[in-house]
Amino acid sequence: MKLTYFQGDPPNFGDELNATMWSHLLPADFFDDDPAQLFIGIGSVIQHNYPSDAKKVVVGSGYGGYTKKPNVHDGSWEFHFVRGPQTTESLGLNPDLAVADAAILLRETPLPAPATNFKVGFMPHYESIERGNWKTVCDLAGITFIDPSHPPDQVIAQILGADLVITEAMHGAIVADALRTPWIGVRAMHHVHWFKWYDWAKALNIDYNPAFLFPSNLREAWALTTGRAGSGRGAMAVCTSRAAQPLNTACHHLAARSLQKLAKSAPNLSSDAETERATDRAMSAIDGLVAKYTTNRAFS
Structure with missing residues (x-):
């Protein structure tokens, strides 16, 4: 097989x-x-x-x-x-x-030893690594960036060690929930990913209400408002141009404040x-x- x-x-x-x-x-x-x-x-x-x-x-x-x-x-x-x-x-x-x-x-x-020295982590959807600026945003917010492209054991260790995981990636929530780490799911920047979240949540009787997270740059704002991926040539040229940099910087700070606010809200966890x-x-x-x-x- x-x-x-x-x-x-x-x-x-x-x-x-x-x-x-x-x-x-x-x-x-x-x-x-x-x-x-x-x-x-x-x-x-x-x-x-x-x-x-x-x-x-x-x-x-x-x-x-x-x-x-x-x-x-x-x-x-x-x-x-x-x-x-x-x-x-x-x-x-x-x-x-x-x-x-x-x-x-x-x-x-068998599970890896929990990571130490942080309380709140944020995991974007893996597509948002290339499209967004979440490492910059997490640094501004004082929140640990959990990279979904890193080896599974490294990510699992971070989830185990966190007091709270905020996640755009569905398996950030699934693994956090399975390992009993409280989590907050944020609505994916691209709508195509929404269906599967409700599928999983309903299986565990989780009352899933995805939180809004301010986009980390103009490309993500484009994806969020148009329902597109933000990868077209036109969107790329406009959103990454020199003229757009002040707006992208403003997005970084607004997204960081959005993360900090979410970190203080009530998390999710299915029942034991x-x-x-x-x-x-x-x-x-x-x-x-x-x-x-x-x-x-x-x-x-």
Whole structure:
């Protein structure tokens, strides 16, 4: 079975968890490079563009609306559990499959030592690293910048060590919640990312109300107000021109104040009971997966 996940440039924390987490939960020889069976794990990777003759084995993924809906009833899909009820509703699946994002299973793996010497961290969406100026903003706000393109263990250590994580990246919230670090989710600068947040939150009965965070520069303001990515030539030329620099600097300071204000607001955290219930259900699904695909019950 081939481990299949989104591999971006720069790498994205949530997706890169696939490369590290599953080795602690599945037998050492579970994965190979056989494209006839695809293991679809963490991420919004229930999509239509997989080979039609490949078996798609879904373990905690979600539908994110990034592609058209796949025909999951064509006989080539096998579902063990999915991220949330919006995925099951969108794809016409059994509602009982809506358990949680697979990253909740970090709770069942060895974890790095918590990072020290900071209280509040902010993690942008990985696309906002290139488009925004969040390291500058965090420095102005006195808040630790958590880079979602850094190695997963480094990011996990920062989440574990924080008193509060403010995050535009959904897996910043998912991992914080799983590891019991209070978090505040901010509305993603690009609307295409909104659907998946509610999918995950509903699975854990989280009353999710994303906070507004002032954009860190004119490109992000463009993305927020137009619904576009802020990467077109026209937007790039105008938003990064010398004439725009005073406005970009003003955005830095306004975004820093926005972060400081958010850091004083009430955070989110699912109940212990919901998190434990979802973890148990996800682990039961993993047990069933292993029983089906291997007779080797010795975990790595």
